[in-house]
Amino acid sequence: MRAVFQNELTNLQERLIQLSDLRLDAIRDATVSFNAADIGLADQVISGDTTIDKLAVELDELAIEILTRQSPVARDLRIVVSGLRMSATLERMGDLARHIAQLTRRRYPDHVAPESLRDVFVQMSAETIRAAELLTRLLRTQDVALANTLIEDDRALDDLHRSVFDLVLAPDWSGEAEQIVDVILATRFLERFGDQAVSIARKALFLATGEWAPAHG
């Protein structure tokens, strides 16, 4: 019975890593498609999001099953509860990657971002991919130092997000209203992606330490 339980817990953790990997691919492909106006890649992200959604639902079902049949306690309970909460956030991160790809699709064959903003979006993309990678490593290794790094690093993404506003509102901005709309949505999606990564990192800290308080955010 105990062995079955441990298998189920391991299975849950593996699915969480798998979900995290898929979401890493999604944000990588979404940002590449955004920066290069690559519609093929954008479409791949859009259609791939259903796989992420499905995996998240299956993970939830498994977590509920474990809670029902095994009544886990202490650290095991924390693993299951964290799994439930993280799956919802990973699924949401997949949605944000899809939103980025949908912006790319809507403006194709044009780029979403005008020339003057390309560089800042390339930098933001690198930051979101880095956050997504850190998160996968964190889930794999459960090394809390990675959680702290991720939380610290999110500031760079926030700074870039603010700089998009500055660029769009600068007196020498010459873009169309449509470009402002798209660019503001895009920067908001990427910033939120970073926030969601931070929120999972906080949940990972909870899992490691048993301190629930910082789970929200």
Added chain:
Amino acid sequence: MRAVFQNELTNLQERLIQLSDLRLDAIRDATVSFNAADIGLADQVISGDTTIDKLAVELDELAIEILTRQSPVARDLRIVVSGLRMSATLERMGDLARHIAQLTRRRYPDHVAPESLRDVFVQMSAETIRAAELLTRLLRTQDVALANTLIEDDRALDDLHRSVFDLVLAPDWSGEAEQIVDVILATRFLERFGDQAVSIARKALFLATGEWAPAHG
């Protein structure tokens, strides 16, 4: 022991309703402050958000405690798991109300929305308040018909959201870049608020029916 358990479950459900009520006040005050450029009310929403955050954390702690000490099964387990998931979403809705209030604060003494968009934002505000009210009633009564109404009604909010884009991108739009930025953020916050309400309504359906599948969104 059984009586203690039932008390704890009731306590959990009451806290969820309390959280939902606070969040209803938050979106009502936030949208009133937004539509009337009322900075006093905006500040109230901004400072009140910490109470919502605190309540959500306490609710989570109670849910974890119940899982640890009572190992609930079947419907009781669904109540606890739903409580955990709903609290995170209610807390997030509070954040969105705060974001609306922060936009109001940033533009004060000006209105965030230019004249031509005031009416659509008043309508969007009414829709979000209605969704928040339906949600509180749903949590109080657990009447699944309310969940379905809420999910149906969200379309009106989505339509209004799209109409903001149409207005901003219309050839006769004469606003500043700054106004576009604020208006796009505001409409996105309100639309997301509606989405979050739908996601809780789906969780309530899960609670009523035991069908987990539509929990995400």
